[in-house]
Amino acid sequence: EAGVTQSPTHLIKTRGQQATLRCSPISGHTSVYWYQQALGLGLQFLLWYDEGEERNRGNFPPRFSGRQFPNYSSELNVNALELEDSALYLCASSLRAEQYFGPGTRLTVT
Amino acid sequence: AQSVSQHNHHVILSEAASLELGCNYSYGGTVNLFWYVQYPGQHLQLLLKYFSGDPLVKGIKGFEAEFIKSKFSFNLRKPSVQWSDTAEYFCAVNESDDYKLSFGAGTTVTVRA
Numbered sequence: 106e107a108g109v110t111q112s113p114t115h116l117i118k119t120r121g122q123q124a125t126l127r128c129s130p131i132s133g134h135t136s137v138y139w140y141q142q143a144l145g146l147g148l149q150f151l152l153w154y155d156e157g158e159e160r161n162r163g164n165f166p167p168r169f170s171g172r173q174f175p176n177y178s179s180e181l182n183v184n185a186l187e188l189e190d191s192a193l194y195l196c197a198s199s200l201r202a203e204q205y206f207g208p209g210t211r212l213t214v215t
Numbered sequence: 216a217q218s219v220s221q222h223n224h225h226v227i228l229s230e231a232a233s234l235e236l237g238c239n240y241s242y243g244g245t246v247n248l249f250w251y252v253q254y255p256g257q258h259l260q261l262l263l264k265y266f267s268g269d270p271l272v273k274g275i276k277g278f279e280a281e282f283i284k285s286k287f288s289f290n291l292r293k294p295s296v297q298w299s300d301t302a303e304y305f306c307a308v309n310e311s312d313d314y315k316l317s318f319g320a321g322t323t324v325t326v327r328a
Binding site for chain 2 (some may be wrong): 150
């Protein structure tokens, strides 16, 4: 069974640009979660989508947004990029409480 | 909001030594508890989980964890570590009606051959 996949692996953007990150969940999983792993800040919850709806949102500004598609894949959009947005962005999927993580997208903002 | 504390930032052990990593959480309601592991160059993997029932749970690779409700703790143990257990270990918690995970800061475990 394929695990959670994320694309791209690496993304380099300039301050002020927009970034789009993509995630495909494990087959059969309806929930997708996004986390940010920034240096020195640990793993922080960003967004939770389930059945196409946003269920919960972490303490991040509105320029972090996303959506979930009918096939349960998801994308995370970060607008007006700032240097401190440089981090590893992890996607996880679940059917219920336990989450399975993808390899992440490394976003570098210069 | 949940907070999760991991007691050790970096643990260094010799092979065959026993390992115990501490984890405490702040929420007083019904919680689900997890330990994740991140081996060098790999992504986060679920090591073990606790939802309910027997407070002693066994996971993959010989790891176990004990949930002590009165102490808000979920400590990870392994009786005899191997060099391949070198990794970063994360404790995580979510609630029965809100599945977002709150993570501890992580503990880096280095096992010397």
